Amino acid sequence: MLIEKERHDGIRRGDITVLFRRWRQRQATAGAVYRTALGRVAVDAVDVVEPAGITDSDAVAAGYGSAAEVVADLRGREADPVYRLAIRFVEEADPRDELAAADELSAADVADIAARLARLDRASSTGPWTEATLKVIERRPAVRAGDLAAEIGRDPAQFKLDVRKLKNLGLTISLGTGYRISPRGAAYLASA
Template sequence: MQPGITDAARYRLIMLIERERHDGIRDGTITVLFRRWRQRQASAGHVYRTALGRVAVDAIDVVTTAQITDADATAAGYPSAAAAIEDLRGSPGDPVYRLAIRYVPEPDPRDELAATDDLPADELADVAARLARLDRASRTGPWTEAALEIIDRRPAVRAGDLAAELGREVARFKLDVRKLKNLGLTVSLDTGYRISPRGAAYLASRAGERRPGDRQG
């Protein structure tokens, strides 16, 4: 990652890929994005997780609006350079970036990880250790257990409602849930989340640790 680009910034690209361009990016007819950013929010050589799937940024350059050609505009899904320029958001004084992109059809490794529900003891211990590290790194105290439990109890519920029940700020809660997804413990839905098979196996192991008497025949 380039200096000055935070983990949170890497996800801003996701929200800036308009839904009407998803099909074009998937089928390869759209290979360019134009963005006006005060501070660069993407890096060449990274693959970003987006609402349409995984998208690679192969190159990124600063350009002037005068350098945007009709060919570039067509590659970005616009009928002309003028239309692409007119659609730019942000302050007119901010730099304009041209991103060369491509759709990455390979499965998201997190999805494959999430589907694994047979966790040996050493892998369960590794998950527990990773969650403990996330808790220790939090400025507001431990959060992983509460987040997993509320997602398990309230699947497909808006993130804002979950955050409100936990007394948390929505954006911070969403960012934390992404960390759980990176560990393969949760799955994002159109609305809210659900616990993955891997997450369910982990929670079952935790429940067994808390109630050893329930496991006795």
């Protein structure tokens, strides 16, 4: 989920507890926790609202001075629905970070990772991708995703989605530009 940088501090402090988005289709789910540039953000509720129904108190909770400012700042097509997201900053560590830092793998851990990667490869409509993706990231850390995707003949958007799957397994870490192999990923690659 993308959150404007000027809202980060207010969300961290708990001053901003609402976001408004105009989306063609819902892009957030109530009860989910999203990793964002400011850290993890929980979405506690998602409701469709009419722009005319946005109140000044909603606006203040979203970090604006008035409802008119919120409506003026909405992006997207006017015909698209407007969503009101009740949010909160999550201060606990991301479990994926802890997983990624675990660099001692048992034989069972290695087998489990291998099975999960094989499942990802089988589910792909473009064929196996996990090994090539891990190897290109290992070989070229901190390189733009588009450049890595081009090197292995992948669509950049799909490449990024696939790297997120590897990150969920604790095998990669996102950087400001590109990625790197996590300690867990390095341990897996050394044992595979």
